[in-house]
Amino acid sequence: MKRAINILKKSELFKSIEEKDLGAMGQVLEQRSVQEGEILATQGDTATFFFVLKTGTILVALNDGKSALVNTTGDFIGLELLSSKGIYISTLTALTPCEIVVIPRDTFLEFIQDNSSAAATFMQAWSSYRSRTFPFLTEQDTPNMDYHY
Amino acid sequence: MEANVYGLDAINAYNGWAISVVGVTIVFTGLVMLSLAISQLHKVLDLWENRKELSLFKKKAPATDRIPVELTPGQKESARQFKLLAETLSDHFSLPKLLKLARISGIDHPHATLARLLEADIIVSDTQGYHVLNMTQFKTLVS
Numbered sequence: 001m002k003r004a005i006n007i008l009k010k011s012e013l014f015k016s017i018e019e020k021d022l023g024a025m026g027q028v029l030e031q032r033s034v035q036e037g038e039i040l041a042t043q044g045d046t047a048t049f050f051f052v053l054k055t056g057t058i059l060v061a062l063n064d065g066k067s068a069l070v071n072t073t074g075d076f077i078g079l080e081l082l083s084s085k086g087i088y089i090s091t092l093t094a095l096t097p098c099e100i101v102v103i104p105r106d107t108f109l110e111f112i113q114d115n116s117s118a119a120a121t122f123m124q125a126w127s128s129y130r131s132r133t134f135p136f137l138t139e140q141d142t143p144n145m146d147y148h149y
Numbered sequence: 150m151e152a153n154v155y156g157l158d159a160i161n162a163y164n165g166w167a168i169s170v171v172g173v174t175i176v177f178t179g180l181v182m183l184s185l186a187i188s189q190l191h192k193v194l195d196l197w198e199n200r201k202e203l204s205l206f207k208k209k210a211p212a213t214d215r216i217p218v219e220l221t222p223g224q225k226e227s228a229r230q231f232k233l234l235a236e237t238l239s240d241h242f243s244l245p246k247l248l249k250l251a252r253i254s255g256i257d258h259p260h261a262t263l264a265r266l267l268e269a270d271i272i273v274s275d276t277q278g279y280h281v282l283n284m285t286q287f288k289t290l291v292s
Contacts, residue, residue, distance in 0.1 A: 037260045057264045065243025066278025069267060091245070095264035136278040 004029035004101045007054050011074030013125045014052075021118045025111045030102045040092035040100070047088045049102050050078030056098025061091040068134050069095075075133075078108065079126060218269040220290055227262040228271060228291045230254065232282060235272070241279040244272075
């Protein structure tokens with residue numbers, strides 16, 4: 001669990017959040033190894049997990065053939081990039097062997113709802129990260145996304 | 150100097166007024182400076198809290214010069230195959246579609262090869278969610 005939290009702390013999204021707040025979520029964090037070609041999430045399936053990358057490269061396939069690569073330690077794959085109303089809206093494929101931290105979606109959303117200050121910090125960081133890393137991801141791609149992650 | 154003077158006379162006689170004015174001035178100046186310092190304290194605290202952002206305290210980042218990518222003969226062959234497949238798509242192509250074509254075509258380790266081509270900047274993002282072939286890099290590394 002401590003190792004998983006350490007990986008989260010390397011993420012620009014989670015680094016501003018107090019360790020005690022992360023600790024509440026840390027109980028259910030899980031590290032997982034992923035093989036080349038393995039599919040982590042399939043568009044249309046029930047969304048159960050969000051992911052934080054430790055090592056490797058993951059292809060995030062969105063609508064209309066659009067895609068993005070996630071390949072930096074601490075990169076977060078979640079929120080409207082991955083799911084809407086409990087359904088995955090993108091398919092995640094590991095291009096190389098990866099090490100990831102798996103965050104149960106419900107746990108993460110509870111964390112957001114229960115820690116208003118941490119949530120505000122996180123959402124601000126996410127907005128900045130999203131527009132920088134996925135500039136093409138418009139509202140049109142993710143309609144009616146507010147509070148339906 | 151008269152020996153027995155009292156009250157205001159004594160004050161006048163021994164520069165009491167001047168001394169008291171100097172004393173009052175010193176005290177008030179001190180208080181003004183103290184209040185100014187306290188009013189600016191939040192800026193100092195902000196600086197301290199964000200000290201990691203200050204270049205003075207920032208640790209120098211390690212050199213990030215990229216190691217030149219070299220492709221093995223097998224990867225070069227796969228790159229040629231990927232190029233042929235990409236040319237069947239539009240100029241700005243979909244990466245998942247290219248990957249699917251590569252899998253159908255039986256290219257060895259299509260995922261890892263695609264990752265390698267991306268790492269080598271042979272395939273680059275057009276920042277709109279699609280990708281393009283970088284022919285200059287392709288010629289440099291593959292041809």
